[in-house]
Amino acid sequence: MGLFSGKKGLVFGVANKNSIAWGIAQALHSEGAELGFSYAGEILKKRVEPLAESIGASFVEECDVTSDEAIDSLFVKVEAHFGKLDFLVHCIAFAPSEELGGRFVNTSRNGFRIALDISCYSLIALARRAQPLMLGGGAMVALTYFGAEKVTPNYNVMGVAKAALEASVRYLAWDLGKDNIRVNAISAGPIKTLAASGVSGFRKSLAYVGKVAPMGNVDQEDVGQAAAFLLSDHATRITGEVLYVDGGYNIMGAPDPSLMDGDAKGE
Ligand code: NAD
Numbered sequence: 302m303g304l305f306s307g308k309k310g311l312v313f314g315v316a317n318k319n320s321i322a323w324g325i326a327q328a329l330h331s332e333g334a335e336l337g338f339s340y341a342g343e344i345l346k347k348r349v350e351p352l353a354e355s356i357g358a359s360f361v362e363e364c365d366v367t368s369d370e371a372i373d374s375l376f377v378k379v380e381a382h383f384g385k386l387d388f389l390v391h392c393i394a395f396a397p398s399e400e401l402g403g404r405f406v407n408t409s410r411n412g413f414r415i416a417l418d419i420s421c422y423s424l425i426a427l428a429r430r431a432q433p434l435m436l437g438g439g440a441m442v443a444l445t446y447f448g449a450e451k452v453t454p455n456y457n458v459m460g461v462a463k464a465a466l467e468a469s470v471r472y473l474a475w476d477l478g479k480d481n482i483r484v485n486a487i488s489a490g491p492i493k494t495l496a497a498s499g500v501s502g503f504r505k506s507l508a509y510v511g512k513v514a515p516m517g518n519v520d521q522e523d524v525g526q527a528a529a530f531l532l533s534d535h536a537t538r539i540t541g542e543v544l545y546v547d548g549g550y551n552i553m554g555a556p557d558p559s560l561m562d563g564d565a566k567g568e
């Protein structure tokens with residue numbers, strides 16, 4: 302008997318085997334969860350279907366979260382397939398690439414709209430459809446990043462979108478608490494995934510965090526373990542929280558002097 306035996310849930314945001322969503326799915330599957338997957342576009346189908354099949358998941362459906370109609374029709378299928386839901390995993394983020402670099406002051410109205418719509422509003426939209434299926438209670442988890450609370454150069458409008466996402470997690474936790482549904486976020490350290498490798502300077506920030514964080518870089522398995530905890534009955538009444546899975550990076554105020562160059566050390 303696993304922690305998730307008899308429990309059913311949806312995972313949004315698997316693009317390939319490196320996706321954080323896939324790390325979470327594997328952790329949930331190893332504890333006996335029954336999973337359904339939703340992916341963004343037709344081109345991802347050939348990536349997601351074999352992964353789902355490898356863990357015996359038969360529900361794999363496309364859903365572009367920018368479309369209310371697409372979300373509605375997905376949840377019609379979810380209800381027909383699963384009947385009820387116990388959990389939902391949100392691992393979705395996007396900003397136009399020209400917004401992830403350059404001067405923040407040049408953020409465009411359209412880039413802002415897209416980043417906030419896909420990376421933040423989608424959680425609210427999915428939560429609204431999942432809530433009626435979480436009979437007697439449930440849990441949701443969303444992925445965020447430190448750039449939401451402290452400036453991370455080049456993360457730019459995504460930092461604003463993640464700040465809004467974290468606030469949305471708190472408001473959802475308040476609202477859905479009355480339905481016995483918990484809503485939390487995981488703030489993960491940098492991990493080399495499809496979304497991350499499309500970002501200039503990502504390699505450098507990964508290496509920097511690897512040096513400065515008390516426990517170095519994290520991986521998809523670390524995030525999977527934490528998500529399994531937050532979605533499980535071990536996390537009863539933990540809601541509206543941001544849990545850091547970042548090797549301790551966020552606690553640091555300054556890097557270890559041994560990592561600084563001569564000038565910075567005052568030599
Ligand atoms: P990923 O590229 O594997 O996942 C991002 C997913 O978002 C993809 O599956 C993509 O298809 C999906 N997506 C984008 N637009 C969509 C749309 N319109 N409709 C539906 N889905 C859409 O990369 P990842 O790093 O695993 O990202 C997952 C989450 O983790 C994101 O929220 C990201 O911000 C967060 N995160 C990533 C890191 C990191 O360093 N990789 C760190 C902290 C948080």
Ligand code: 0WE
Pocket residue numbers: 394395396397398401445446453454455456457459491492495496497499500502503506
């Ligand atoms: O949330 C993210 C990245 C999300 C993301 C990635 C892309 C790349 C391709 C959103 N939109 C796009 N749009 C694209 O066109 N992370 C936490 C990873 C990340 O992104 C950074 C980072 C880190 C870490 C950007 C700048 C600096 C650090």
